[in-house]
Amino acid sequence: MSESRQDIHNSDVPTLCRACEARHNGICGALRTDELLRLSRHTTSRRVPAGTELVGEAENIETYANVLSGVVKLSKVMADGRQQIVGLQFAPDFVGRPFQESSKVCAEAASDVTLCIFPKRSLDAMMVEAPGLEHRLLRQSLNELDDAREWMLTLGRKTAEEKVASFLHLIATHIDPEKQVARTNRAAFDLPMTRADIADFLGLTIETVSRQITKLRKAGVIEIEGTRHVTVPDIAELEAIANG
Amino acid sequence: MSESRQDIHNSDVPTLCRACEARHNGICGALRTDELLRLSRHTTSRRVPAGTELVGEAENIETYANVLSGVVKLSKVMADGRQQIVGLQFAPDFVGRPFQESSKVCAEAASDVTLCIFPKRSLDAMMVEAPGLEHRLLRQSLNELDDAREWMLTLGRKTAEEKVASFLHLIATHIDPEKQVARTNRAAFDLPMTRADIADFLGLTIETVSRQITKLRKAGVIEIEGTRHVTVPDIAELEAIANG
DNA sequence: CGCCTTATTGAACCCCATCAATATCTGTGG
DNA sequence: CCACAGATATTGATGGGGTTCAATAAGGCG
Secondary structure (H helix, E strand, O other): OOOOHHHOOOOOOOHHHHHHHHHOOOHHHHOOHHHHHHHHOOOEEEEEOOOOEEEOOOOEOOEEEEEEEOOEEEEEEOOOOOEEEEEEEOOOOEEOOOOOOEOOOEEEEOOOEEEEEEEHHHHHHHHHHOHHHHHHHHHHHHHHHHHHHHHHHHHHHOOHHHHHHHHHHHHHHHOOOOOOOOOOOOEEEEOOOOHHHHHHHHOOOHHHHHHHHHHHHHOOOOEEEOOOEEEEOOHHHHHHHHOO | OOOOHHHOOOOOOOHHHHHHHHHOOOHHHHOOHHHHHHHHOOOEEEEEOOOOEEEOOOOEOOEEEEEEEOEEEEEEEOOOOOEEEEEEEEOOOEEOOOOOOEOOOEEEEOOOEEEEEEEHHHHHHHHHHOHHHHHHHHHHHHHHHHHHHHHHHHHHHOOHHHHHHHHHHHHHHHOOOOOOOOOOOOEEEEOOOOHHHHHHHHOOOHHHHHHHHHHHHHOOOOEEEOOOEEEEOOHHHHHHHHOO
């Protein structure tokens, strides 16, 4: 879990990584200081504005990345344009698909995003030497699989109102990597994506999303300022609606 | 990919494993002969009839398993009974959730199933020694994640007809582990599950599934004998319908 | 054959999509 | 600072795909 915890304050650790590792619990935590240093030589930190396409669907992958801030959306598109968002990556998630030449999804910055980008080859090579890396990746993959399956239940069986409530609950509990599962029953945050994105995530239309948000607002389950800022006075109530 | 290929015919390999490994490409392929032998001491092969619950939702996990034949369904249930199947495991898939005490899904035999069952502790211990095991598990997890995301598109954006066509295509291409992606454009197979299961997999009702199957039959896309046996004269056509 | 489970078919309804109009937000330039 | 324009969001009216309720038919197994 934290093999390198004592390394965090080691002055040999790249500054970029120190700032990251101190707060997050990403895959790089599996690396020893010297490995981290080696990887960081080919690493660049980058800020990209919302809407930037990081990897196209069926496109060859040359790089991996860690999300440092913001939200990355993974989506799939059908021939006739129908779109479905199949995953949201928050800090400190790893973005990439090892063992595969090309991506089966499109990765795009949903909000403004800060990324730590490194070449596929570098990490692939390091995976052979440092088994802890594969261990971390396996853990994250299994968590993502749990999330994906949880979302399949939402997509397949929930009503529009339950879907929107589920989405708001997801964001409320994931947007801020600092306060892990805060014990307060209250949350305030900015929606990291447009109504169109939310609709594509929920398998709904923009109009239905808008109507359900209005409905939740009028019912006092959420409060909204502008179109993006949401306050949830009672997260438990929101969760109850999300789960029927 | 096949580190132990030369071991397959080694007489030291447990008979159970020899029969399995020869045909399939499961996670045990990552083990050396002596490791395989050690694991096999705690391993039992078991046939279970359709409907057998293997792991309950939120139940503690004591064992893992490999699917040797048949289909295992993974499902989630809401408080009010709404159900969604979130994964289908075919031979030689691994069934289990490492790094977690309890399961977030219910695993149940969809058809009659043959399993190779081993204690969680045994494999967990072996994962520490044999890094190749985690490598295999990572590969399978990433593939399952790809599958889950593909299915999210189906659940969120496809019509009932496209969903049923997608399901039939999935079964046609996965039911028989022997003939990997057969090059013929024709397929014949038995549906491994009831209409109720299919509905729960597609996020539809039994009635809608039945109507869409009838529709595909009348259109000549599929032929049906009894309620289970399906023939697909033109898989490409089925796939075209599945993808809009 | 007869019983029970599973599947099909029919009719009415409803939730969400679609089409359409209006409102609000955002940022840019006068 | 305000006006304007394009993008984004809300709200309304209508319609359709899938659900629901109900009845009939077909398998499966003693």
